[in-house]
Amino acid sequence: MTTTEQPKSVLNSEQPGTYPSTGTFAYPPPPPGYPPLFAYPPPVDGQQPDANGTPYPVMYPPGVVYAAFPPQATPAASPALGTTGRPKRKQVKMACTNCAAACKRCDDARPCERCQKYGIAESCVDGQRKERKKGIKRGPYKRKSKQSVDSAHTGDYAPQSTEGEWTQPPGTAPALPSFPHPPEGYYSFYYPPSGTYSMQEGQPGAEGTTSNGHPGPPPMMPLYVGGFPPYPLTLPPGAVFQLPPSASYPPPLPGSQPLTVEAGSAAQTDKKAQPTGVNPADVSDPSANKEPQGSGETENDVSQANSMRDDSGSGMEA
DNA sequence: ATCCTCGGAACTTAAATTGA
DNA sequence: CAATTTAAGTTCCGAGGATG
Numbered sequence: 001m002t003t004t005e006q007p008k009s010v011l012n013s014e015q016p017g018t019y020p021s022t023g024t025f026a027y028p029p030p031p032p033g034y035p036p037l038f039a040y041p042p043p044v045d046g047q048q049p050d051a052n053g054t055p056y057p058v059m060y061p062p063g064v065v066y067a068a069f070p071p072q073a074t075p076a077a078s079p080a081l082g083t084t085g086r087p088k089r090k091q092v093k094m095a096c097t098n099c100a101a102a103c104k105r106c107d108d109a110r111p112c113e114r115c116q117k118y119g120i121a122e123s124c125v126d127g128q129r130k131e132r133k134k135g136i137k138r139g140p141y142k143r144k145s146k147q148s149v150d151s152a153h154t155g156d157y158a159p160q161s162t163e164g165e166w167t168q169p170p171g172t173a174p175a176l177p178s179f180p181h182p183p184e185g186y187y188s189f190y191y192p193p194s195g196t197y198s199m200q201e202g203q204p205g206a207e208g209t210t211s212n213g214h215p216g217p218p219p220m221m222p223l224y225v226g227g228f229p230p231y232p233l234t235l236p237p238g239a240v241f242q243l244p245p246s247a248s249y250p251p252p253l254p255g256s257q258p259l260t261v262e263a264g265s266a267a268q269t270d271k272k273a274q275p276t277g278v279n280p281a282d283v284s285d286p287s288a289n290k291e292p293q294g295s296g297e298t299e300n301d302v303s304q305a306n307s308m309r310d311d312s313g314s315g316m317e318a
Numbered sequence: 319a320t321c322c323t324c325g326g327a328a329c330t331t332a333a334a335t336t337g338a
Numbered sequence: 339c340a341a342t343t344t345a346a347g348t349t350c351c352g353a354g355g356a357t358g
Contacts, residue, residue, distance in 0.1 A: 091329055091349045103324060105350055118321095132332055132346060141335050141343050 096124045 098115050099106035106112045111121030
């Protein structure tokens with residue numbers, strides 16, 4: 001399999017990994033009131049998490065938090081770049097049969113460069129493109145709202161229905177809460193509005209539904225950010241977890257603290273727990289998980305992000 | 319070091335659907 | 339009927355193995 005070397009598109013994470021919906025978790029539970037986040041599922045039968053970088057869902061608490069990246073790491077920083085941050089891959093309209101068979105890059109010339117190089121120019125011909133199937137019925141289309149389209153273009157994260165994460169009631173389209181757009185260079189994590197999701201049994205910190213019990217944007221909740229050993233989460237250099245400065249959010253829960261955690265920081269801002277740092281990129285870019293994992297560091301950068309809304313609106317030092 | 323194989327992510331684009 | 343969404347089909351990246 002291809003390891004997920006390339007950063008994945010934030011928006012096209014259409015293959016959320018599986019997550020055990022039942023079972024006992026060996027990890028310490030988060031502090032009271034702090035929903036957990038995982039980058040990898042708990043080991044099952046002593047197995048290691050998928051070392052190839054298969055993504056696993058990260059559970060977010062209800063609410064919104066902004067993940068800040070350094071400017072150069074901003075996925076949508078350059079129009080020439082894809083959401084992954086690397087130049088968008090360009091494909092030829094039709095690869096020659098040789099290149100197609102070898103799964104190698106081709107070009108429009110015939111014979112193509114590769115066939116010339118390997119001395120098989122005489123067999124360098126276009127293949128036959130299959131005709132697309134017709135008459136395939138599709139379900140009703142979900143019309144994207146203007147806002148969600150914009151969000152997509154700015155690389156915002158949207159919730160993905162993932163086993164063990166949250167489930168969308170049948171027939172309902174995921175509606176993004178109408179929170180303001182994050183500041184430039186920030187990406188927002190949305191949770192489905194209250195009552196539209198439910199946690200699976202067996203999830204640590206599964207609380208059923210959002211706490212307010214009525215429709216509308218989810219309440220801000222404390223964010224217990226971090227992996228649990230031995231699968232720590234790691235913040236990329238310069239990454240910061242931050243809450244939006246807007247004053248339109250619900251007030252912080254009693255006893256919670258504002259959060260600003262610099263990437264790689266070993267600072268513990270929450271004495272209640274010993275979570276490791278979370279990598280906002282990991283959330284959408286499982287490949288980013290691979291690096292820290294591959295390095296075999298179990299002693300991770302223990303940076304933690306416990307986020308709470310900062311009404312002062314400061315909270316923006318990125 | 320180079321080539322080959324191939325799984326699967328990334329990409330293209332035509333068909334289906336929607337809404338004016 | 340144009341715009342939009344969806345997904346079938348294709349390209350090709352990149353890891354790993356084979357070979358010299």
